[in-house]
Structure formats: C-alpha cells, structure tokens
Amino acid sequence: MLAAIYARHSTDKQQGSTEDQIARCVQHCQRLGYTVVEIFCDKGTSGASMLNRPGIKRLIKETLAGRFERIVAEDLSRLSRDQGDIATFFKRLSFADIVLETVAEGVIGELHIGLKGTMNALYLKDLADKTRRGQIASVQRGTVPGGQVYGYDIVRRFDAAGEPIRGARAINQEQAEVVRQIFTAYAEGKSLKRICEDLNTLGIPSPAGGKWGVTTLVGSASRATGILRQTLYKGVVTFNRMHFRKHPETGKRLSVPRPPEEWVLAPVPDLAILDAALFDRVQTLIDQRSTARKEVIEQRKIEDTEAKAARAAARQRKWRLEQQEQPHKKILPVFSGRLHCAEHDVKIRTQHWRHYACPVSGCANRNLKWDELMPLCIDALEQLKADDIMAYYASPAVVAERAEHDGALEDIGRQIDERRASLKAILTTLGPRARTESVRQVLDELEQEIRRLTHEQARHQRQRQALQPSLAAVEAALGRFQAMLMQLRLMPEDHRLTVPLRACVQRFEVTTVEDAEAPKGHRRMVRVRAQFDVPKVTEIGN
Template sequence: MKVAVYARHSTDKQEHSTRDQIARCEAHCSRLGYTVTAAFCDEGISGASMQNRPGIRGLIETALDGGFVRIITEDLSRLSRDQGDIAHFYKKLMFLGIGLETIAEGEISELHIGLKGTMNALYLKDLADKTRRGMIAAVLNGAIPGGRTFGYDIVRRMNERGELIPGLRKINQKEAEIVRTVFARYQAGESLRRISAWLNELEVPSPRGSKWQPSAFIGTVARQTGILRNTLYKGLVTFDRMAYRKHPETGKRLSVVRPENEWITVPAPELAIVDEAQFDAIQQLIEERSNRFRQKRLIVQVMTQPEKAERRNEYQRTWRARQIKASKKTREQPLYLTSGKLWCARHDTAFVFRRSRLHGCPEKGCANQNLPHDYLMPLILAELRKFGPDQVDLYYREQETRRNALLQELGQLEPQRKSVQQEIRSLLTTIARLERGPETLAHIQEREKESGRLKLDIDRLKVELDAVTRISDGLSREIIQNFQAAVSRHDADQDTTKLLHGCIDRIYIAPDWNEAEQTMQHRIRITFNVPEMVKSLRNTSIATAA
C-alpha cells in the first residue's frame, strides 16, 4: 500500500520534532508493510488553522495526483486542532478515496473526527487562556509586556533559581531626554512632520531602526498607539488592550481593540519619564488637533461642485509640480545586462552607479573609475560570444571534486542505514521469539529514529548530487546555441535581457595599461551561472526566433 507521511511542530524550540515524527511514522509503515512514497512537514506553524501551510498544500496536491492511498501521521492534532478544518479535510479525503491513519488512534473514522477534533480545539482554547492568565499575572507582578520601548532598556537579571526574570526595564537617559523634548515640542504647537525631520537630521534611529515618521508619535486613534499616547512614559503600564483572533477563511491573525474598561493598568512610577499632568495635557491636545482634521474633512462634504472642482484642479497642479521635482531614483529603471553584475577585478568589489550610464569602482585611485556603459558593452558582448563547450566543461570539472565528495558521503551513509535497518529487523525477530522487555523496544525506537535521520541525509545529498551532475552533449549544444541567440538579440526586449542577466554571475573588469600605445585598456572576465543557464535555456525557442 502506497502511503504519505505528514509531520508538524509549532515552535522553533521543537526543531527536531518533525524529523522524529517522520522517522516514527516510517517505522510504523515498515511494521505494517506500507510503502512510503512521500513525506510532508510544516515546521514552526500552529495547528490552529490549515491555511497558509505549505506542507498541507503539497499533501493535498499529491493526493489529487493519486500519489498514495493513505495518510500516516503521529496523531490527529498534527493535521489540525481546529474542528472545522479537520472535518473539512476528512471530507476531502473521503471524496478522493484516501484513508487516514495515526499511530496514536489507528485508522480514523467519523467518530475520531468528532471526538478528537473537539478535544484538540478545547486544548488549544485552554492553552490560550492559560497563556493570557500567565501574562496578566506577570504584569500585575511588575513585568513590562512586549519588546523594547523607546526610552527604556531591557534588564536581564536572574532569580534565585537561576532563571531569567522577564519584563524588567530601566530608563535609558539619552532616549528619555529625546522623549521629553518630543512632548515639549508637540505641546508648543510644532507639527509631527517637523519633529520627525528634526530627529532625522540628528540621525537618531527610530524604534524600528529606520527614519522617523509622524505615525511613530501619533499611531492610530482606534488602537491608541504611538509614543505620545504610551502611558508608560507617565509611569502607568497599560496591558491587554488588544485581542487576537484568526480569520476563519484565511487563517490570518487579526487584532481587535478591547473595550477600555477591560484594559489592565498597573502603576510603575519608577519608569515615569514625563510629568503626568503634561502627559494628560498632550492627550487633550491630540484630541483637539484630530478634531480640526476631522472638521477639514467635513468641510469637503458641504462644498459645492464648483468649489470641489477648483480644489481638485489645485491638487493636480501641485501634484504635477512634485512629480517634476521627484528624484529619478524613485522612478522604475529598465534592467540592463550589466545591472548588479559589474565587478572590479583589482579590488574584488562591486561597481557603483556614478550617473546616467556611467559606472566605476568605489575605491579611490582605481583605474576602473567612470567607465561609460557604451564603452563596456562591446567588450562584454565580445566576451559573451566566446562562451562555448569549454566553459561548460570547465564548470563541471570544477564541480567534479564536490561530486566525488558527495558520492563518497553517500557511499558511507547508505551502508550505515542498511546496517541499522538490518539491526532493527533482527531485534524485531528477537522480540517475536523471546518476548524481550521494554528496554529492547526503546532501543528499537532509537534505531528507527537514526534510520530516519540517515534517510533524510541521503535524500539531501542526492538532491545536491543532481545539481552537479554533468549534462549530456546534446543538451550542452542546445544551451550554447540558445545562449548565443540571446546574446545576438540582447537589447531586443526586456525578457531576453532578463534571461541573459540570470545566466551571468559576475562581469569582472580588469584595468590593463598598454605600454606601447600609452593608453589604459580593460579586459573582461565573465563567470556564468551554469545551473541557472541550463534551467532557463533548455527547451526554449530563442534560437528559432533569432
């Protein structure tokens, strides 16, 4: 019987869990005489939803192709802990005539779907409730929730048991002074845009490490977020403002604001940065400015049609003026054959863009300075036209060492796995004949896990080996012919340029002083991405089109 194996774990701390699950499922299949045709896994993904899980998608696609007749997994919760998802998934399997079996429950029926689906959903809800209760208890005991807040540093301190105490903070005096200045400037009537520009001029990194934006200070009205609204600055921790739910259709995690009377507030006077009276005055000022903004929007609603038309015309005039002054960097640039590929052979560094169609090495005094695009392209095309069987052979000769190493490693792993499987069969025979105890069974499980790990390593090595396997002479000629056809029409369209661009790894520019002519000349050396070239140029019609 052909079967597929599925495994899943929820967090990064369980990094070996899927591998162990697959090994255990394979051992289960081996005992029952099943043939495992494919293994699928989702690592670090919650079981609360089956949406956005690549392993499940691959499992369903293979099932539609008829790749197996049964799915084997450790237990039903590995597929999903959601009642609706697991019921819908089971209905799909029944329609396709595919069975479902777990090591824990055996062959799954409608009864398992109902009972176990309910139990798994209750487990997930109970886990969420316990997590929230634990977080609330930590806040009430003085912990500050969330990550680092601008103006504070995270304190790492151990308790008497040697465990890290979470949620400890202390004031960062340098950042706290910036916070006080921001509050003072806003209270004095300065706009958020000007405050952002001031901080960017001082090169003060924002909380996210990028440039400051007005949204960092004011946040959103619904969520009551932003630096100017953060109650921690007045010495009051506000927690549990948001509730998080998963969308039933997409499985995405969505946030919903809780009613204000459900928020949890805990005094923390030792963390106050601004005066409470000033903080409350700022909140009143935010509300007044927001009202003025809303009034401006209401004015638009009562304007006459001619007034609205004049307003639109004025906006279009100013918009066109901004577009004319906009930096060329913001406009979409066409892809050139040399884009991101030019490399200084003398300093082993990438070329930089000087100005329109002018490139050069960033090192001062280098002879590869200010090289025009029109000067480089004939040299590059001449070098590209030299590409032929010798370059393909050179690439695979260089890969021969890697290929031999992979074959040697495979030659060591495959006998090891056969030896482990033979040992497992011998132990099973011993159990059947002598009825050994649980120690033997535990040893068998360990050897089964080792066999599964060896199989995964062997499969990985075979994938790497396929990438360095030499192609046939016929395919090599086809690749070279299509490549040269693409070179001959490199500037015909962007599709051809993109195709050639992916085939090139780097274009090295080497300055060469010609003593006889007393001139600086440049030599070109190109390294190619042969695997990408084989992938993109096989079975194409470039040669015919040329």
Template structure:
C-alpha cells in the first residue's frame, strides 16, 4: 500500500508542528506496514481555505498522477477546517479511488466529513469570537491595536513575566504639534492642498516614510473613516473593529468588508488625547459641510441640460479672462549664484534639488546630502571674496604653453590656407588658357572646401587665443576691482550682479572634511571661475557693470 503523508500547522506557537505530525504519521505507517511514497506539508498557513496552500495543491497533483492510493494525516483538521473545502476534497479522492485515513479517526467516511467538518467550522467561529474578545480586553487594559499612528510612539515594556507588552503608545510631542497645526488650519478654512503645501515647504516629514504630504493622508476615505482628520484617537477615543474579513467562496482569499458604524467599538483613551473634543468635532462638521457641497455640485452637473452646461462654461471663461487681466504676475523664482553650479567633489557629480532650499549629491551615504542653501551660501561667499588679480595672472601662466601652441598653429593654418588659395587661382588660370574639362572643376571644388575648413580652424584658434592672451597688469587689477565691486552688490541682493557673477562661474565644488577639533563633518566651497567669460564680462562690459 503506497501512501502519502500530509501535515499542516497554522502558527509557530501551535502545539504540534509539521515535523512532529510527519514523525507520528511515519511511525503509524511502519506499524501497519504502509510504504511511504511522498510527504507534503504546509507550515504557518491557516486551515480555513485550501486555495492558498501550496502543499495541498502538490498533494492533489500527485494524486492525479497516481503516485499513491491512500493519504495519511494526523486528523481531519489538518486537511481543512472548512466544511465546503473538506467535502470537495473528499469528492476528488472518491473519484480517484484514493482512501483518506487519519490517526485520530481511522478510515474517513462521509459521516466523518459531515460531523468533523461541522465541528471544525464551529471551532473557527469560536476562535474568531475569542480573538475579538481578547482584543477588546487588551484595549481596555491600555493596548492600542494596529501599527504606528502619526503623533504617537510605540512604547517597549515588559510585564512581570519578562514578556513584551504589545500595543502600548505615548504621545510624540513633535508630531503632536504637527497634528494640532493640521486641525487648526483646516478648522480655519484652509484647503487640504494648501495644508499639504505648507507642510512640504517647511520640510515636515510625511507619515510612513513618504516623500511628500498628500491629501489622502489628511482626509482618507469617507467609508472607512481613515485619515488624520478623521482619527478619533486624537480626541482621546480609540475606534477599532471597523473592518470584517471574510473568505471569498470562489477564490478562498480573505476579503475586507466595512462593518456598519453602529458595530464599531469605541473605547475612551484620555491619556492619548492631543486635541480637545470641541476642536475635533468642529473639524468633523467642516468635513461634512465640504463633502455635502461637493456632492451637491456633482448632482447639479448631472441634472443640467446641455444648454445650461454651455452657459455655465461660458461664465467660467469670462471669469477666467477677467482674472487674467487683473491678476498680478507670478513672481520669479529666487536666483542664486549657486543655481545649477553646485558639484560634489567626492563623487564628481552635480548636485540635485531635493526639496525647498535643500540640495545634495545624488549618491546615497555621501556627506554632501541634504545641505541647506543657507549653509552653502556663506561657504561660497568666503571663497568668492578671495578672488584677486593673482587668479587672472595664474590663469594666464597656466595657459602660457597653450598660447604658444595656438600661435604656432595659427601661423601654420594661415600659411596652409594661402597655399590652397594660390592653388585655386592657378587652376582657374589653367581652365581659362586650356579650357580643361569637368575633372579640373571638381578639383577646384575640393580645394575650395579645404579652404573653407581652414578658415573655420583659423577663426576658432583666434578666438581661443584671444581668451588666454595676457592683458597688462593694470587691466588685470581693474578687472579684479570690478569683480569685487560686483560681489559687494551681490551681497546687497542686487539681482543683476548675481546674474553676472553666476555667468562667470564654471562650477562650485563642495568639499566635505572631518574636523578633528569639533568631531564633526564640515564643508568648504571651491569656486572654479570661467575665466574667459569673466574677462569678457568685466573688460568689455565693465563700464555697464560698474555703473
């Protein structure tokens, strides 16, 4: 007799694990002389449904393949506690002519399926009732069900037996102040969008690790009464058991369903109140009023005729045009010398904008992350003020060899172009004298293209040479003086000066370093000037800048 063993347990705390069940079934098979063909198990899975259990599915597949002709289990509850699933499973075994035997019941028949299936179903119902009673008792003893709620911290404490006490909470003062701000602003008539913008602009971290505050975090859903503005715990009343979970008869998956509001359980928790009851109730009235207004607007649109809708739309367009005529222009975004110029020296990468006035390196773990603009600007100012005529002289000295190379290259290009142009003139004279054919004309066209390329190379070399050709010392000092004057205007918040300096900066490297004296990570800025742009701005247009 070839048999298959099946074992299952729901939780790690259950008295008999699958290993114990399998060992007991193996001993039973040896005692009665069964040959074990295969062993199947499901660990940590409820017996309320069979669809989500891979072990039982593999058992059925093996049965269809005829690998065994009897199934051994500890008792019928290991197969399933659901009456319908158990009966359906037994029908399959009857069709395949496979017997089901358990150590507790022996050979299973229709009588066992009916009686034990009913007993197991009653056990599940009784277990659900006890679980609910246990949750209510825990709440009455001060435990809060569910995960962490914004505004509260989880308290880790042990009981007299050294076991952790679940569900203890205490008020988080920082988050509690944010909750009060949200309720106060909404009570004063601010929209959800404006409240979210206020929180994001002030760098307030969103709940549950989100990057930005969203309206759904504040208002939640009406049916489930979720969201910060609807959470009764903030007024000192814990509301739970809003949802009922039932097994779908077709898929076996657990489906959430909303209980009627009169079945919700409410328990006073005054020690966790963040708001007064009057303020909370006032906000709930405002939510209801706004919701009613929204529903009325939707209903009006549904019953309007086509002509009324067109008239309404024309009114919207007229109002929009009137606002465009009288509305003030949107103020320009602040412009800084650092805009688009910040660079991480450690990873050789451009800074990215994270949120309001916060910039940083895109690489995780870099000490150049999340640096406030108010912190960066003084570092940049310190390095900008070091600019002097010596920087210009150093720039010219660094490019001395490059200048010599360009001068030599320029002379060579000029000579080469003269030679090509002489060759073109000679070819033209040859055509006039001998009236040569198309080959000569094609040769002339190639020489003209070469002459054009040489002319372009000459212009590029002249332009680069002009940028690195040293100016007299007096001019360098004049340029340095005008740069300092522009820096002083920049400090006085002069927008034109800021733009001029911004155009003269190639990049601003932020260099992190460890300060042993203060035992902290600090930064310094190194401004890389775009010297050609700076020389053009402060020599050609110097009079305009200084004025």
C-alpha cells in the first residue's frame, strides 16, 4: 500500500510539532505495512484555508496524478479546519479512489467529515472570539495594538520570562512636531493639498518615506484612517474598528469596517501629542468640509443640461487661460528617470516641481534642486573619454558577444554554400529537365532559403561591426557627444538635446556628504557619477 503523509502546524511556537506529527504517522504506516512514498508539510500556516498552503496544494496535485493510494495525517484538523474545504477535499479523494486515514480516527468516512469538520470550524470561531477578547483586554490595560504609527516609536521590552512585551510605544519628538504642524495648519484653514505641498517643500519624509499625499492626512472616513483621524494623538486608543472575513474563492482575509458603536476606546494620556480640544476641532472641520463637498456633489446630480454645459464651458475657459499663462510644454531634463541614490541603490523621486529626494527616510539625498543637479550631471557626462569607450568594447562580455556573431556568420556562410552547391548540382544533373513544375518548386525553395540566410548574414555583420568600432569612429562619435553637451549647458531644456543625451545614460548615481570645514550654508556637497550606455554614445548623431 503506497501512502503519503501530511503534517502542519500553525505558529512559530509549534516548530517541533510538524516533526512530531511526521514521526507518529511514520510509525503508524510501519505498523500497518504501508510504504511511505512522500511527505508533505506546511509549517507556520493556519488551517483556516487550503488556498494559501503550498504543501497541501502539492499533495492534491500528486494525489490526482495517482502516485499513492492512501493519505495519512495525525488528525483531520491538520488537513483543514474549514468545514467546506475538508468536505471538498474528501470528495476529490473519493472520486480518485484514494483513502484518507488519520492516526487518531483511522479511516475517514462521511460521518467523520460531518462531525469533525463542524467541531474544527467551531474551534476556529471560539479561538477567534478568545483572541479578540484578549486583545480588547490588552488595549484596556493601555497597550497600543497594530504596527507603526507616525509620531511614535515601538518600544521593545521583555518580561521576566524573556517574552516580548507587546504594544509599548514612546513619542518620537521629531515626528510629533510634524503632527502638531499638520493639525495646526488644518485648523487655520489650510487645504489638505497645500499642507502636503508645504511638507514636501521642506523635504519632510512621509510615513512611507516618500511624498505626502492627501490620503495620508485624511484617510478613509468609514475606517477612521489617516493622520488627522488618529485618536492616539489626543491620548485615546481606538480598537476593534475592523473585522476580517475570508473570501470563499481566494481564501484571502478581507478587512470590513465595524460600526462605531462596537469600537473600543481606551485612554493612554502618556502618549498624547495634541490637546484634545485641537483634535476635536479638527474632526469638526473635517466633517464640515466633507459635508460641503457632499452638498456640491448632490447639487451637481440634480443640475439640468444647461447648467452642466455652462459649468463645463467655464472650466474650459479657465483651462485655456492657464494654457496661455504657461504656454511652454513640459520638457524632461536629461536626468529624468535616471537619478539613483548611491547609498541605498534606489531611484530618486520627484518631491515637487524641480525638487528631488531619495525615498529612504533619513537619507542625505533630500531636497535636491534642479538648478543644482543639472550642471553636476553635465559635468558627469563630460567625464566620458575615448579610452573608456574602447575599454568597453574590449571587455570580456563584448568580446564574447563578437565571438557569438563570428560563430553565427561562419555557420550561415556554410549553410549558404551548401544550398548553392545543391542548387548547382540539381541544375547540372537534370539539365533541360529542370524546367518541370516539381523541380522548379524545389529550386524556388532553395533560392528563398538562400535569400533568408543572406539577410540574416547581413544582420550579423552589422551587429558585429557595431561591436568593434575603429578609434576614428569612436573619436568622431565622442566629438558629436561633447558638442551636444556644450549646447546643453546653454539650452538645458531643449528637447532636441535632452532626448538623445538621456538615451546615452543608464543612471546618474548621486552622493551627498557634509563638509564640516566649509562655511555655514555651503557644507553640503553633492557628487554625481554617470553610468553610460556606450553603444548609444557611439550611435549618437548618426
């Protein structure tokens, strides 16, 4: 009897459980004379669903392939605690004539699936209720659930038994000042967009490390997310705002908002960053502005056709006026999409118009200005020399690529010679009889094959020649490249220059350092190094 063993444990605290289950199942198989073909397992994975477990998926695949006749597990709950999943799994096994057996219950039948499936599902529900009850009790004792909250640092402490104490937080004074600035600005009447622009101008990183956006500040009303809705800032923890449901088809957990009357509020005055009056005033303003926006939306829904047309015409007039005030089309600079932080090896992003920053929090490459970067990038481009280009074409990778083309050319030349010889042999042998339809068809096929090989040969020759330019060709290309750089210094936004030059660069690596000996206000030093696309440089201007 060929058998497969399956084992699973749910949490990291049960790391030895899987090995224990396998050992017990192996003993069971040996006692009954089964031959164990393969062992499948899922470690640290919940039994609530089969859809997110690679071990059980592989078991099902191998089962349908007919590799074994029996599946052995320690207990039915190891396979799944979901009533629907275990019933479907049992049906598939029954269809394939595979026996399901557990060490605890023996051979599994429909009665086991119904009773044990129900008991396992009830166990999951009871476990979820107890877990949520424990979380609520923990919140009411003053701990903060969840992950990182902007304005606070996670405090890592351990109890006497060495277990981590979860939920401890401490105020991050630097971020707390930003939170106060946001709430004060909103209370003074500034728009969300203007607040984000101010923060991005100052180079203050958002909670995610990038630019500030409106949703970062105001979040979702139904879920009470966003910095302006975070009650922890006034010293109150809000818990139980969400509950999770498993999607029946994908098995993924989806968050669903709970009604506000089910939320759990617990005071933590030591973590208050704002005055409660300021926080409550901002909530009132959010509701008022949201209500005003809803009224505008509702008003537009009941507008007649003429009113909608008039509003659209006014919007068009405003747009045309703006276009007259800003007639120039946006031009991408030569470094657009090519800036990289040398320290963190990530792309430098646009903060706002002509200001750039590394998305990594705390990086020195912040608030980099267009006027500062442009001359440095041109200086970096001017560092390219003819020796650098020749060294690239002499590199092992390029030499190997040339060798591949040489090999291909030799092979294609041999094939062309063979087909021409065949063509000549047919014409010589048949003579006047070569004019028959069947022979003519063979000759046409040979001629077409020779033409195809000739085109392929020419393509390899062009590519091979491009990989070994002469020194004169390199110096001519470099001269054209440097001439365009001189023009770029005078006209840095001319797209006739920025587009071809930008194609010659793979990336600009930016490094910012502090020079303590320099005068105050000039201590920051920005360095830029270019990585070139050498074949594009040699093609420029051709």
